[in-house]
Amino acid sequence: MRWEKFLVALVIVFFAIVFQVRLSGGGGAVVDVALAALVACGAVLTVGEMALLTVLAAWALNWEPVFGWEIGVFIIVVTLARLMRPFLPWQPWFSNLLAVGVAALCFNFLAAWPLPATDPVAFLTSWLGTIFVGAFVFQFLRVVFGRETGSR
Amino acid sequence: MTADRSILLILVAVGVLALFFQPSAGWALQGILRTDESSALLAQMNLARENTVLKTRIAESEALTRTAAILGSRDHVPAFVYSRYPFSFKNELLIAAGKESGLVAGSPVLLPVVPEASSSSSTMSAILVGKVREVFERTASVQTVFDIGFQVAVRIGAAGTDAVLSGGAEPQLTLIPKSSVVTPGEVVYAAAPDLPYGLPIGEVGAVRMSANQLFQEAALSLSYTGNDLKIVVIPAAKN
Numbered sequence: 093m094r095w096e097k098f099l100v101a102l103v104i105v106f107f108a109i110v111f112q113v114r115l116s117g118g119g120g121a122v123v124d125v126a127l128a129a130l131v132a133c134g135a136v137l138t139v140g141e142m143a144l145l146t147v148l149a150a151w152a153l154n155w156e157p158v159f160g161w162e163i164g165v166f167i168i169v170v171t172l173a174r175l176m177r178p179f180l181p182w183q184p185w186f187s188n189l190l191a192v193g194v195a196a197l198c199f200n201f202l203a204a205w206p207l208p209a210t211d212p213v214a215f216l217t218s219w220l221g222t223i224f225v226g227a228f229v230f231q232f233l234r235v236v237f238g239r240e241t242g243s244r
Numbered sequence: 245m246t247a248d249r250s251i252l253l254i255l256v257a258v259g260v261l262a263l264f265f266q267p268s269a270g271w272a273l274q275g276i277l278r279t280d281e282s283s284a285l286l287a288q289m290n291l292a293r294e295n296t297v298l299k300t301r302i303a304e305s306e307a308l309t310r311t312a313a314i315l316g317s318r319d320h321v322p323a324f325v326y327s328r329y330p331f332s333f334k335n336e337l338l339i340a341a342g343k344e345s346g347l348v349a350g351s352p353v354l355l356p357v358v359p360e361a362s363s364s365s366s367t368m369s370a371i372l373v374g375k376v377r378e379v380f381e382r383t384a385s386v387q388t389v390f391d392i393g394f395q396v397a398v399r400i401g402a403a404g405t406d407a408v409l410s411g412g413a414e415p416q417l418t419l420i421p422k423s424s425v426v427t428p429g430e431v432v433y434a435a436a437p438d439l440p441y442g443l444p445i446g447e448v449g450a451v452r453m454s455a456n457q458l459f460q461e462a463a464l465s466l467s468y469t470g471n472d473l474k475i476v477v478i479p480a481a482k483n
Binding site: 112113114122123124126140143144147148150151152153154155156157158159162163166199200203204207208210211214215218 | 253255256259260262263264267270271274326327328329330331332333334336338380381382383385392393412413471
């Protein structure tokens with residue numbers, strides 16, 4: 093049931109955006125919750141479904157009247173992570189971990205350079221937090237849709 | 245299956261159109277997703293901010309008697325906070341005032357302190373919370389003191405000790421001369437050439453020596469969090 097998977101992913105991404113929006117104003121280290129959730133949800137979504145969800149997330153997260161560089165990088169990184177997923181040869185859980193980690197790394201370096209270098213501790217905290225969220229979402233999807241989740 | 249794909253394609257197209265042409269609807273969604281603080285907590289925070297402003301006034305009157313009162317004597321543009329930078333590292337806001345309201349890049353952004361009903365003061369007090377970074381037609385982005393790239397020259401207390409405020413999740417006061425005596429609770433106010441002199445910012449927190457032992461450093465204690473920034477004011481640009 094494709095729509096079932098899409099709806100579950102939609103709910104996960106919605107809650108991820110809620111967390112991200114609430115965390116962003118507090119001035120603390122922000123984990124890229126939405127990015128992690130989207131990349132992990134790529135394990136159960138088609139490329140088209142992923143595109144829809146990514147655009148919706150970008151719309152909800154966009155904060156400027158102009159189409160910002162960060163939003164553009166966000167869309168590209170998440171889409172590339174989904175496109176690359178079938179070519180990752182490892183166990184699904186490890187492929188997911190790698191996809192989330194590399195996506196978060198690329199996103200932060202492309203969208204926020206040189207800030208990751210100026211505060212490496214904050215960057216590392218945020219990056220590890222993002223990987224954790226990605227692993228958590230992937231595990232949740234496996235519980236809901238079975239152990240074949242993310243298999244090629 | 246083809247029908248499913250067509251529907252999906254239409255939905256993606258609608259999403260793309262919304263992203264480009266209806267960003268304000270996204271900001272409205274962000275507003276709904278945020279929590280509101282309880283009114284008691286807000287009142288308590290406001291009291292703490294008022295305390296900071298009053299301390300600054302005392303410091304000014306003790307050591308800076310020739311400084312004209314900078315607050316209350318100028319017109320201000322009030323603006324609602326539309327949305328916030330949602331990713332890591334930066335801490336910026338989008339406010340509902342732009343070129344149309346006469347905003348210019350670099351202007352100070354202030355958090356107003358609402359006077360108590362019993363207060364006889366008729367002037368508006370406010371705390372510096374950031375600077376206008378980029379101005380659009382009807383909106384502007386603001387770099388807050390919580391942004392890692394925010395830096396401004398400040399002075400501390402009645403002695404007017406020089407320091408630099410470095411922004412971040414936990415803003416710090418750096419380059420405080422080793423010989424200066426700085427104690428927690430002293431008021432911190434702006435002393436940058438591009439900002440009105442004496443704008444209150446916060447209070448000194450824990451003081452320590454810098455890593456290279458050449459200067460002192462201190463935490464900056466603020467009476468608000470990033471989530472309290474819902475309405476800000478910007479001094480109107482002079483023509």
